[in-house]
Amino acid sequence: MRVVRVAVLAIMLAACGGTAAAGSGGYHWTGGEIVHPLAKPEFTLTDQNNQPYDFQQQTAGKVAVVYFGYTHCPDICPENLTLLAVALKQVPESVRNKILVIFITTDPDRDTPAVLGPYVEQYNPAFIGLTGTKAQLDLAQLAAKVTLASPEPASPGSPYYVDHAAQMLAYTPDNQAHITFFQGMPSAGVASDLNRLATQGWSAS
Secondary structure, X not given: XXXXXXXXXXXXXXXXXXXXXXXXXXXXXXXXXXXXXXXXXXXXXEEOOOOEEEHHHHOOOOEEEXXXXXOOOOOHHHHHHXXXXXXXXXOOHHHHOOEEEEEEEOOOOOOOHHHHHHHHHOOOOOOEEEEOOHHHHHHHHHHHOOOOOEEOOOOOXXXXXXXXXXXXXXXXXXXXXXEEEOOOOOHXXXXXXXXXXXHHOHHHO
């Protein structure tokens, strides 16, 4: 398995699951609660349809789960996108349109819009893939407060890998991320968290 990195701020969790937030009425989150909520970043990238995607504007009023990765990733990216796809299927159908899953590449040289489209849509046709220049993507990662991705050295003619942040940040309609998901979390628990965030919001948690 390739090594991926977790941003320092995202490690500062109350726990990686099974915690009840203050005033939650005993609800136990599967995702880790971020001690100091992260503000929703502002950036505009290019989606899989080669159209500008204003992240703040186009996710307004919804739960937006953001994951930075790349299409040539051999393990954790497919596992995390599968986790989110399976979890979303377990959310009541009437709630799913309130949840967006956004995959942002950390490998712009290979992940063009034409590549990103089929990649994300194989997991769920509603998933959104975003790319941009390296400078734009670096700024997006910094704004989201995740560790900057970096390519690993590769031998000539061999595929290269990219170290990138491991967490999936869930931004809520209050424009903050209070919960983060990680590889290996149970899909039913992630689905429950997403349903709660989409129907009740964090303030009611």
